[in-house]
Structures are given as structure tokens and as C-alpha cells.
Amino acid sequence: MKIRRFVGIDMREALRKVKDELGADAVIMSTRKTSEGIELTAAFDKEQPNARVKAEPSISVKPTPTLSEIIGDSGPDSLRQLLEQQQAQASKPAGEPAIAKPSVKRPAPAEHYSHTSHNDNSAKPDDRQVSVTPSDLQDVKEELASLRNVLSFQVAALSQQQKQAKNPLHGYLHHQLQAMGITPALCDQFISYLPSDADEREAWLALLKLMANRLHIEGHQLLSQSGVVAMVGPTGAGKTTTVAKLAARYAQKYGAEHVAMVTIDTYRIAAYEQLSTYGKIIGCVVKKAQSGEELADVLYQLRHKKMILIDTAGFSQRDARLIGQLRDFSTGINMPINYYLVAQANAQYASLQGVVEAYKNVKIQGCIFTKLDECYSLGEMLSIAIAYNLPLSFITDGQKVPEDIATANGKNLISLAARLYKKYKLHHTSNHIAANAARAV
Known part of the structure; x- marks a missing residue:
């Protein structure tokens, strides 16, 4: 048996390729839509119709499904009939009712279509073999890890935006602490202890006191x-x-x-x-x-x-x-x-x-x-x-x-940190960075 795959823009083109390659007596094994169009898997038995196929005792041989079993009970039983039906629909004058398209059944597993034993390599649907190397798997893992990092960053950003929208003062103070050089984890800890009814100055002084007490x-x-x-x-x-x-x-x-x-x-x-x-x-x-x-x-x-x-x-x-x-x-x-x-x-x-x-x-x-x-x-x-x-x-x-x-002294260190932030706010590097960026461009 000869098994081939054919791809056409539509069903008519795909069937034409099947007929040109395998003849009108080919059997359609499966159909599916792809990005290139319609893909058909067709088979053609070179043996005589009366030839008997012997199967190994340990392997059960199942008959090849007909075309009507694959594309629907109302469909034709041979490729020639299917082509004739397609041509009849194309030549039907406008206004006449169109014949309903046959429903496509889900293709059966590949082992049901084989007339030979599983050891027969000639029954492979495609001669091309796809080999996956460890480097390919490593590339996939790295790509997935990169996507996961991007998604984690986006989720964290959305979470931070939600927090700021819920309490703008806390978001502002979080930004101030980070600009001072405090790590984001510690910023979250300190802000979680702030009283809900505190204004900006009271909240800022409370944060400085919390940091001093933690030293x-x-x-x-x-x-x-x-x-x-x-x-x-x-x-x-x-x-x-x-x-x-x-x-x-x-x-x-x-x-x-x-x-x-x-x-x-x-x-x-x-x-x-x-x-x-x-x-x-x-x-x-x-x-x-x-x-x-x-x-x-x-x-x-x-x-x-x-x-x-x-x-x-x-x-x-x-x-x-x-x-x-x-x-x-x-x-x-x-x-x-x-x-x-x-x-x-x-x-x-x-x-x-x-x-x-x-x-x-x-x-x-x-x-x-x-x-x-x-x-x-x-x-x-x-x-x-x-x-x-x-x-x-x-x-x-x-x-x-x-x-x-x-x-x-904890209080003196925190006061010094606040004074340095108020005086510099890391602007001592902003002009240098901007100049380098402009020079690079």
C-alpha cells in the first residue's frame, strides 16, 4: 500500500492532486485543515483486488475504512464519485438548493489504516523524519523560562499598580523608600505597619521610626x-x-x-x-x-x-x-x-x-x-x-x-539617610547618565 499526504488550497485542488498522483481508485484516509489549506492523507493499494493479505498471528488486521466512513455516511464511496459530486455542485445554476456538505468524522488511529504488520516500514505516512536533539529541548526550556520571567514581571507590575490605586499614599511612600535605597521587600514590610489614617508627613516619620527600631x-x-x-x-x-x-x-x-x-x-x-x-x-x-x-x-x-x-x-x-x-x-x-x-x-x-x-x-x-x-x-x-x-x-x-x-546610633543613621536622600535623591548620577546616553545615540 502506498500512503501519501497532499495539500491544496481547497478540497477540490487537494482531490485533484490525489487523482493525479494515485489515480481515481485511491482511498482518502484523513482530512484536516492547516495553515496552507486542506491536507488529505490518501492510500492506494497496488495489489490485485482479490489478493489476500496475511497477518501475523499476534497482530489483528482491521479493514481499511471507506471514504463514506471518513467523511460521513452520506458521502460517496470512491474518489471518482466524490469528484463527480464536486463537479455537479460547481455546475449547478444559481438559485437551486445546494447539496449539504458531508460531515467530516474524526480520523481513526493510524494503526487502523495499515494492511501490513507493525514491523513493515513501508507503511509510514511520510518518509520525512523529525529528530529532536538535546540542544533543541534546551532552547525550548530557555524560551519557556524567558516567557515565564516576562509574565512574572507583568503580573508583579499589575499587582503593584493595584496596590497604588487602592492606596496612593502607600504607593508614593513605597517609591520614596526605594529611591532612598531600601529594598522592595523591606519597603513592603514597613508600609504594612503604617496606620490607615496617617497623612503623608505622619506616615513618613512613622516609616523612619520603624527602620530605626529595626536596627x-x-x-x-x-x-x-x-x-x-x-x-x-x-x-x-x-x-x-x-x-x-x-x-x-x-x-x-x-x-x-x-x-x-x-x-x-x-x-x-x-x-x-x-x-x-x-x-x-x-x-x-x-x-x-x-x-x-x-x-x-x-x-x-x-x-x-x-x-x-x-x-x-x-x-x-x-x-x-x-x-x-x-x-x-x-x-x-x-x-x-x-x-x-x-x-x-x-x-x-x-x-x-x-x-x-x-x-x-x-x-x-x-x-x-x-x-x-x-x-x-x-x-x-x-x-x-x-x-x-x-x-x-x-x-x-x-x-x-x-x-x-x-x-x-539607629536614630542618627536613619536621620542621616533621610537627609542624604533629600539632598541628593541620586541626582548626582542622572546628568552623567543622560550625557552618556546622548553621546551614545
Whole structure:
């Protein structure tokens, strides 16, 4: 049996192609509409009419359905009759009633049309084979993921529009907080606690108070305690200067003979010389150690000091040596070490998040944010402090030793963040961006 597919603009053209290719005795197996027109699947048996088809014992052979079974009970039983009926309808004068089109039945499964066994490859409807590779499946998955992301973005935008339409004041305040640098998740949390009858000023002050209450202030008792304190953090955060500021403050309170500074930064050039210069100004002892054993010996020599401040080396938060150094230098030390995280307040949210995640396995006693004098916005730093419940201890806002350091205060930080937002509102980058965009065009 020979099985072929034919596509025509309409039924007449498709039937003509069937007749030209397979003859008038072909059997129509199925019909369906496609974007190109009408598609017919036709079959023609080359064997003699009286030839008997033997089927394998395990496979039941079902007779081929007639044309009337496929296109309807009222249809003709052969292609020749169907063509004659089509021509008769086309030549019928206007005004005469048209013959109703036969209803098309749903085609039966493909295995009902085969006169041969399932192992006969000659009964395939089409010689073309479509192969699907893993790369094709991956492209489909990526396309679906892209569509899902677009839909999620649209749904989120619609949800946000509905919220703003329901309560315009909340939508306005949400926009203000985001412009300050607060993350959208925290904005939603803060706004959910606002009283329903508050006006704009009352609501804004309530938001600032909520943020101040969420800040965790702890660890500022460092200057009134004794022990060993290590400053850790990424490179460029200002650990060395912070160690010098804390040592100077401690020396002012208890005397320079009760404080000592130690550096284990063996990577940065002149790290010991810089700390030694600060030590001469303060009048305290400065030591260095290049291994865990040396650090243990140095700490034993300085055991009579009330406060020992350790300056560690700075690495990128993605550098494995950052944590490995702390592990190596803490080996063999018998006295406890309190770790304080030093981070830049003017860093991006993602960078601060990476720093906090890098030290998640280290028990941090306090957090010191530096370079507040270089900030145009404090929202990113506040968002990190609130999201990770960081214990804020000190802030620094300059290079002067020991003046430019102060204990952290939640109310003062939130007030500073509000003043920076009111003063700059991130406009310090808008003109630069606009100029670059115009130059690019």
C-alpha cells in the first residue's frame, strides 16, 4: 500500500492532486485543515483486488475504512464519485438548493489504516523524519523560562499598580523608600505597619521610626572592655585605619601602655609600616605575625595588655583565602578572639551581601561601617543591616585618627539617610547618565 499526504488550497485542488498522483481508485484516509489549506492523507493499494493479505498471528488486521466512513455516511464511496459530486455542485445554476456538505468524522488511529504488520516500514505516512536533539529541548526550556520571567514581571507590575490605586499614599511612600535605597521587600514590610489614617508627613516619620527600631545596635562596649579583637573584612574597607582609631580612643581612656596593635597582613605592601606609624603617634606597641604560630607567640608576649587589636589582610569576598587566613591564624591560640566586621557603607547592596555571606560562619561580635562621608545614599547599608540583623557597633566618616569614629546610633543613621536622600535623591548620577546616553545615540 502506498500512503501519501497532499495539500491544496481547497478540497477540490487537494482531490485533484490525489487523482493525479494515485489515480481515481485511491482511498482518502484523513482530512484536516492547516495553515496552507486542506491536507488529505490518501492510500492506494497496488495489489490485485482479490489478493489476500496475511497477518501475523499476534497482530489483528482491521479493514481499511471507506471514504463514506471518513467523511460521513452520506458521502460517496470512491474518489471518482466524490469528484463527480464536486463537479455537479460547481455546475449547478444559481438559485437551486445546494447539496449539504458531508460531515467530516474524526480520523481513526493510524494503526487502523495499515494492511501490513507493525514491523513493515513501508507503511509510514511520510518518509520525512523529525529528530529532536538535546540542544533543541534546551532552547525550548530557555524560551519557556524567558516567557515565564516576562509574565512574572507583568503580573508583579499589575499587582503593584493595584496596590497604588487602592492606596496612593502607600504607593508614593513605597517609591520614596526605594529611591532612598531600601529594598522592595523591606519597603513592603514597613508600609504594612503604617496606620490607615496617617497623612503623608505622619506616615513618613512613622516609616523612619520603624527602620530605626529595626536596627540592631550592639558591640559598642568594645572601648570599655578588655581582650583580643580582630578586624576582618574585604580589601579597601579601612580596617587598618579603624584599628588605629580604636587604639587611639582606648589609649585616651586607659593609657597607651594598656593597648597594642598586631598586623597579620602579609599580602599588602607596607602594611606593617603603616600600622607602625600609627603606633608611634599613639605611643603603643605594634607587632606583626606571618603565621598562626607567630601570632600565638605575639599574643603570649602581649598577654598583660588590656586590649590587643589585630589587623587582618583584606581579600575580595569571592576569594577563598579570606576565610582560610582566619582559620590558619586561629590555630594554636588559647585565648578567645572577638571578630568585628568592617565594611564600606558606600558599597552596592550585592557587594555588601557578598561580604556578609563570606563571613557567615564566623561569629561576628559587631559591625563597623566606614566611609560614610563618601556616601550619597545609606539605604543599601541599612537594608543589609536590617535584613541580616547585623550588630552595628561603630561608624567612621573620615581619615582623621581618632576623631572620625563614633558609636552607632539607629536614630542618627536613619536621620542621616533621610537627609542624604533629600539632598541628593541620586541626582548626582542622572546628568552623567543622560550625557552618556546622548553621546551614545
